[in-house]
Amino acid sequence: MLCGQALADQRRGVGDGGEEDGGGDAEEPPGRLADEELRDPEQAAEEGREEEEGVDGEEQGPHLGRRSVEPAEDRPALGTVEHLEGEPRRPEVGHLLAHAHLGVGPQRDEAERGVRSLGPLARPREEGVAVARKLALEAGAHGLHWPGSLRGASGANASGGAVPRAPGRGHPDGAQPGTRSLERGPVPNSERRRPQRHNFLPEQTIARYGSCGRPAVRPSAPALLLLVALFGGGPLRAQPEARFAPYEDCGARALALLASARQRVDVAQYNLRSEAFHQALLALRARGVRVRIVVDAKSARRPWNTLDDVLEAEGFDLVRYENTRSAYAIMHHKFAVIDGQTVLTGSYNWNGTAQLVNDEALLVLRDPGLVSAYEREFAELRGAPEVSDPGQGALGEVRFAPEDAPRDALLAAIRGAQRRVRAAVFAFKDRRVARALRDAARRGVEVTLITERKQADGTDADELVAAGGGRVIVAANRSSTYSAMHHKFAVVDDELVIAGASNWTWTAFSASNEDLLLLRAPDLAARFTAAFGALVRRYAPQAFDPADYGPSLPEAPTHFAFEVPFTRPGDAVLLVGDHPALGSWDPARGLALETSPSVFPTWAGRVRLPAGARIACKLVVRRADGSLRWELGADRAVEVDSAGTGTAVLGAFRELVELRFRVRARPRPGAELRLVGDDPALGNWDPARGWPLREDPAAPGAFRAAVPVPGRRTLRFKLVWVEGSGDARWEAGPDRTLAVHDRDAPQEVVLDLR
Missing domain, CATH: 3.30.870.10 (Endonuclease Chain A)
Known part of the structure; x- marks a missing residue:
């Protein structure tokens, strides 16, 4: 457990796994402080402070905590369980079996009786009960009730009501009573009531399992689920996807899905700054796909956010949404709707920081109920009346x-x-x-x-x-x-x-x-x-x-991030090592790292490596003219997690060579011999910060020091005696010069004090 002093240490940068700051x-x-008139009074009194949510922090510097924690x-010990507030009087089967599955409550027997009642065609009891529990959990997740055939009712749900219609069926343009299509203009205040939310299965589910046309009354959905599971059948719905940066390429998945669009793409992005996504939107429009964009107005006004201006100048249908509910309220969405069938959402902004270095999640949804809700939200951002109506889907809301x-x-x-x-x-x-x-x-x-x-x-x-x-x-x-x-x-x-x-x-x-x-x-x-x-x-x-956190995996997604500050436009940074994924020491096949204006001088990349492997590697800069610059020092050793968990490897391009000085000099009582020169390691010509040499006990009169300095340069320095009083006595003669080599080995330097 990380609490108390451990939490305080983490705020000071201690105990956080050795990651760089x-x-x-x-x-x-x-x-x-947020707008106090709009804030919850209790919340305002308790917090006292509120964050400014309208700032894109890629341009914000580090803000490191210093507070301790009691x-x-x-x-x-594990004890009582507090149930959901507002639990319905007639629990849904998903809710009941969620507890039964955990060994809570008497509902387990009812579930088993329900499956057994299907007779000799049912699968073996144990398997059938497991299937019933799983499907009941899914049914409860989207509000479906226990079928009458298993509850002793017939032709109705347990409360005696008719099986509900699907939303949008039996009404013109798919609208519910009291609502209008968003394409038909604003809804009068007299009609702005909360639409009735029904439970339903996607149309393709009904079509797939034997019903044709659009039935006015749908069969009991959980019964259908049970029958399909018991007697066979494919997946009932497209499962949601997830990608996790920096270990997985969220951008590549999002761009691939955008490229699949055929009719329309609606984008609501708080922070749209990626050139890759810009080019993707241009390509969509070029082949006739309708593209509409909403960005946050406050973020767009910041001087570093200019892509919205470019898109507008290029003729895109773009709205800058101004959220005025509070001084710090923003349009913080990060979603896109593709052809009314697919939604991209999550924490992932369309910018370089999210793509290369942040911990992020990208979700892909294809549930018709959820997609419809995002379409409604997008319409509201563009001026449609705001309606309080949580979007319901097969797996949740x-x-x-x-x-x-x-x-x-x-x-x-x-x-x-x-x-x-x-x-x-x-x-x-x-x-x-x-x-x-x-x-x-x-x-x-x-x-x-x-x-x-x-x-x-x-x-x-x-x-x-x-x-x-x-x-x-x-x-x-x-x-x-x-x-x-x-x-x-x-x-x-x-x-x-x-x-x-x-x-x-x-x-x-x-x-x-x-x-x-x-x-x-x-x-x-x-x-x-x-x-x-x-x-x-x-x-x-x-x-x-x-x-x-789950079963072990054969490979671990591995994130690399290195600072390489001396690179210029046209340079490439490669990670080359003894594994095929890193080119087997061939720079032409090494892992190419990427950077962006928001993360430079960091270059980052990702690759999958065998779990438990120890990989040797080095960084290489390939100049625009094709020349190679290998980092100095010993090979890097990457320890890949043995269970296949994501691994982060951080560092900087190594340019240091160890200079091993051996100076012959007569000892001077009460004084220290130092190396002083034009490198920070040598004090930048300040004797008080020079590098000390120590007399070798085994060789009186021989002073030694090992000093790391950047390779591929000429070093200027002198030897200085520094008295206990701080007075400095410089050696005679001109400055010494030393050409520091560029090899992966120490450089020996033998001198006589002048």
């Missing part, structure tokens, strides 16, 4: 801030946790959420929170979690100056994924435009759990146990 893509740097209480009260859904999920909550959140400042995590830890839930170091300094919310017995890890992503642990996700009880663009702050929940997804998908949860394990391994290796 860095910062964050601090979209929400710690800062100032030791946390010992974690209580999406809530848009502020109108859909995402914090309420997050609090309910935390309060309903029974085993564990793992959260990785860039800006964690909401005290209500912090108290919910604290209380969960106190009742025996395993709570682990990872938050970004520069953001954590502006709040004590993380300390509330630690005080309740939760494990808190304050991460310092040091891949580059402004890199960040930029995630915004949680995994609850190994099956519920909470993700999106929303930070966990008052501004995000109550004023900014954000999305918060809650998806009950065990496979997706396993992916996020593995990503969480990579964060623990990187930022708190002493607390990492690979067995806690």
